[in-house]
Amino acid sequence: MQLKGTSILFALLLLTALFSVGNCFWPFSKRGRHPPKPAPPKEPQLSPVIFVPGDGGSQMEARLNKSGTPYFICEKTHDWYNLWLDLEQLVIPMVYCWIDNVKLYYDKVTRTTHNTPGVETRVPGWGDPSVVEWIDPTKNKAGAYFKDIANVLVDLGYERHKNIHGAPYDFRRAPNENQQFFIDMKQLVEDTYEANNQTPVTFITHSMGSPMTLVFLQEQTLEWKSQYVRRQISLAGAWAGSMKAVKVFAMGDDLDSFALSAKILREEQISHPSSAWLLPSPLFWKPSEVLASTPSRNYTMAQLEQFFNDIDYRTGWEMRKDTMRYTQNFSPPDVELHCLYGDGVSTVERLQYKKDTIAGETPKLIMGLGDGTVNQRSLRACQHWTGYTDSHITTLALQGVDHLGILANQDVLQYVRTVMQQP
Ligand SMILES: *[C@@H]1O[C@H](CO)[C@@H](O)[C@H](O)[C@H]1NC(C)=O
Numbered sequence: 001m002q003l004k005g006t007s008i009l010f011a012l013l014l015l016t017a018l019f020s021v022g023n024c025f026w027p028f029s030k031r032g033r034h035p036p037k038p039a040p041p042k043e044p045q046l047s048p049v050i051f052v053p054g055d056g057g058s059q060m061e062a063r064l065n066k067s068g069t070p071y072f073i074c075e076k077t078h079d080w081y082n083l084w085l086d087l088e089q090l091v092i093p094m095v096y097c098w099i100d101n102v103k104l105y106y107d108k109v110t111r112t113t114h115n116t117p118g119v120e121t122r123v124p125g126w127g128d129p130s131v132v133e134w135i136d137p138t139k140n141k142a143g144a145y146f147k148d149i150a151n152v153l154v155d156l157g158y159e160r161h162k163n164i165h166g167a168p169y170d171f172r173r174a175p176n177e178n179q180q181f182f183i184d185m186k187q188l189v190e191d192t193y194e195a196n197n198q199t200p201v202t203f204i205t206h207s208m209g210s211p212m213t214l215v216f217l218q219e220q221t222l223e224w225k226s227q228y229v230r231r232q233i234s235l236a237g238a239w240a241g242s243m244k245a246v247k248v249f250a251m252g253d254d255l256d257s258f259a260l261s262a263k264i265l266r267e268e269q270i271s272h273p274s275s276a277w278l279l280p281s282p283l284f285w286k287p288s289e290v291l292a293s294t295p296s297r298n299y300t301m302a303q304l305e306q307f308f309n310d311i312d313y314r315t316g317w318e319m320r321k322d323t324m325r326y327t328q329n330f331s332p333p334d335v336e337l338h339c340l341y342g343d344g345v346s347t348v349e350r351l352q353y354k355k356d357t358i359a360g361e362t363p364k365l366i367m368g369l370g371d372g373t374v375n376q377r378s379l380r381a382c383q384h385w386t387g388y389t390d391s392h393i394t395t396l397a398l399q400g401v402d403h404l405g406i407l408a409n410q411d412v413l414q415y416v417r418t419v420m421q422q423p
C-alpha cells in the first residue's frame, strides 16, 4: 500500500508570519494597554497522517442471508460480523464457509465483480486508524499492522483520530471498482487538512496501498497536491506488481501460515481483481522474459494470456485487461516521496512445471531477490520517476527486511520519526 514540497513550507511560513503580525498590531485588543506578551514559541504543526493499507490490510465485515451454502455446517444467516481476518474461520472445515463468503464472482458482461448471492460485505472504520493498525479487531498480536508506526507518531505528539487516520478499502478489488475510495479519500484529505490548522497531510502507505495512493495522486491537479499533500512515505510499495500474483493464480498462497492450505485458499484469492492488477507490469518486465516454463515450452511476459488459458482461468486475464490502464499509467505522484523497501530476501521470480499440462499442477518456484513478496524491480520502480518530477524522491533499501517486517523495523520507525518531525 503518497507525497510533496517547498512551496507548502513557504506558504505555511507566510501564514504564520501574517498571523503573528496581526496579533501584535491589532489596535482594538483588550490587552492593548499592556506591552504585548512575547508570543510562545510556535509549535511546528505536525503533518497529519493517513495510513493507506495494502492487499489484505483492511478489516471487512459480512452479513449473511443465503439460500444455500457449500456445506451444512455453514451458517445461512448472520448479522454483521468480522469476516477478515479471523483466523478461527480459516480452519478446515470452516474455511470452506469462509471462502464462500469472501470470494468474488466476475461478470463478463459488466466487467465487475459481486459477492456470493446473499452475502453483503462492508469495510468498517473509514478514517479510523485502529482498523489499519490492527487487521484483526480483537487486536490479536498476529493481526498488528500499522500499530508500531502509529505509536511512534503518538510519541511525537500525534493523537489518533485528530491527526492520525486510516483509509481502509475493499482490497479484493482494483482501482476500477474502488472509485468511491478515491472520492472519499479526497474528502478525507481536505477535512483532515482543515481540522489541523490547514496543514498538508502525509500518506504512509504499504504494499498495494502505495499504487492505490499513486492512482489517487495522478488524478489530482498539481495545485491541489501542493496545497493538501506534504509527502508520501511508501513502505514496500508494489509499484509494478509482482510475480507473487502469478504464483497465486497458478497455485494459491498459504499466507505463510503452516495451518493454511494454498490450494484451498486459491479459489478465493484468484477471484480478486486486485490480484490481477498486481500481476507483473509490462513496463518493468520485458516481453521476452520467461515467467513460467514446462519441459517443452516457455510462457513469456508476452504470452501471459496463453498462460491464463492453460491454467484454465481465463477470468484472470479478463480482469488483467480491466486494470491495465492503471498499470500503464506510470506518471509520477508529483509529491515528495520517501520510498522505503526491504531487499535481499528470496522472492519468487519464475515458475517451473514438471509437465506440459499446467492446470492444477504445483510448479517449482525459482527464486530471485525482493522482499519475499514483491520483486526488487517493482519495489525500486519509484526510482524511475527521478528526473520526471520536480518533487523530491528519496529511496532507502533495507537489506534482509521482508514485506511485513518493514512495518516494525527499527530503522524504518526511526526514519518515520525523523521525517515526521520536519514540518
Ligand atoms: C432474506 O432473504 C429472503 C429472501 O431471499 C427475504 O424474504 C428476507 O426478508 C431476507 N431477510 C433479511 C433479514 O433481509
Ligand SMILES: *[C@@H]1O[C@H](CO)[C@@H](O)[C@H](O)[C@H]1NC(C)=O
Binding pocket: 290, 293, 295, 296, 297, 298
Ligand atoms: C526457455 O527459456 C530459456 C531462457 O530463459 C531457454 O534457455 C530455454 O531454451 C527455453 N526453453 C524452450 C523450450 O524454449
